[in-house]
Amino acid sequence: MVIVTGGAGFIGSNIIHSLNEKNYTDILVVDNLNNGIKFSNISDLHISDYIDKESFRMSILTNKNFFRNVEAVFHEGACTDTTEWNGKYMMHNNYQYSKDLLNWCIQQSIPFLYASSASVYGHCKDECLEESKYESPLNIYSYSKMLFDHYVRKALTTxxxxxxxxxxxxxYGEKETHKNNMASIIFHLNKQIQTGKDPQLFIGSHNFKxxxxxVKDAVSIKLWLWEKTISGIFNCGSGVATSFQEVAEIILEFHKKNEIEYIPFPESLKGFYQKFTKANLTKLKKTGYVPSFKHIKIGVLEYIKSLNPTMKR
Known part of the structure; x- marks a missing residue:
């Protein structure tokens, strides 16, 4: 059995899709379906069971042997809202839950693959490396992710x-609709055009890279690391920085539009917003992984076509 937390979410459901393609169907989905719309992410997938995230947590805390014959745990479940400032909730949901699950996996000798975040790099102005000196979280979300990475580094020694x-x-990619404000800029720009609006960008977006x-490339990395039984913390990006302006122009070209509305940068985001990220993939490549990522234009167009199935381009 394979366990996927956040299995009804964006990356989690895409992991299950790829597992299904590899003929894995004995999959336990762990999630919180308070947002019931997420059911659509797994309705076309083959799974063996579903359990609420808190029920799952209590099960492994009270009975270490509750689940048997687990081949791997993909821990994708977390609060990913970077505007959430309830620190108690964030640390309980993202940090403590992750620790509980990691410790259970270590005790049961189960491979544990989890979602970290490039948000830990904060205002990094150059390529981001998987080292503590490059980490500078800007919000409680990125802090929760960074702190768990630190916990993992200690656990890796034993x-x-x-x-x-x-x-x-x-x-970015399919199955992110439920994320609302936290969905990719690609999803939002396309949605604005679909509803008859001009796509909106912050003033200066040509400088935001x-x-x-x-998502399919991100999942490929993760499954490869699992199959090769590799340990460590690795950047999961394309290694290329693209401006929001360039992304918007790809979408405008698809819709045959040419107008962009530029809006002021929100005061609430000043000081808490990453204006540049670029993954250094040296560490990942040293594991033997050979990157073969979709070019941003090809990937965005493939995704946009799936969001506009009735349009012919």
Missing amino acids: AKSPICGCRYFNV RDFIY
Whole structure:
């Protein structure tokens, strides 16, 4: 059995999709379906069971042997809202839950692969390396992710089973609709055009550059690291920084539009917003992984076509 926490979420459901393609169907989905719309992410997938995230947590805390014959745990479940400032909730949900699950996996010798975040790099102005000196979280979300990475680094010194973290950069692609404000800029720009609006960008967006990676490429990295039983913390990005302006122009070209509305940068985000990210992939490549990522234009167009199935381009 394979366990996927956050299995009804964006990356989690894409992991399950790829597992299904590899003929894995004995999959336990762990999630919180308070947002019931997420059911659509797994309705077309083959799984063996579903359990609420708190029920799952209590099960492993009270009975270490509750689940047997687990081949791997993909821990994708977390609060990913970077505007959430309830620190008690964030640390309980993202940090303590992750520790409980990691310790259970270590005790049971289960490979543990989890979602870290490139947000830990903060105002990094150059390529981001998987080292503490490059870490400078800007909000409680990124702090919760960084602190767990630190906990993992200590666990790696004694653990006998694989522990592997992927620091996701700007992942985009299918099955992110439920994320609302936290969905990718690609999703939002397309949605604005679909509803008859001009796509909106912050003033100065030609200077805001992020490392965008197609979700299928991110999942490929993760499954490869699992299959090769590799431990460590690795950047999961494309290694290329693309401006929001460039991304918007790809979408405008698809819709045959040419107008962009530029809006003021929100005061609430000043000082807490990453204006640049670019993954250094040296450490990942040293494991033997050979990157073969979709070019940003190809990936965005493939995704946009899936969001506009009735349009012919």
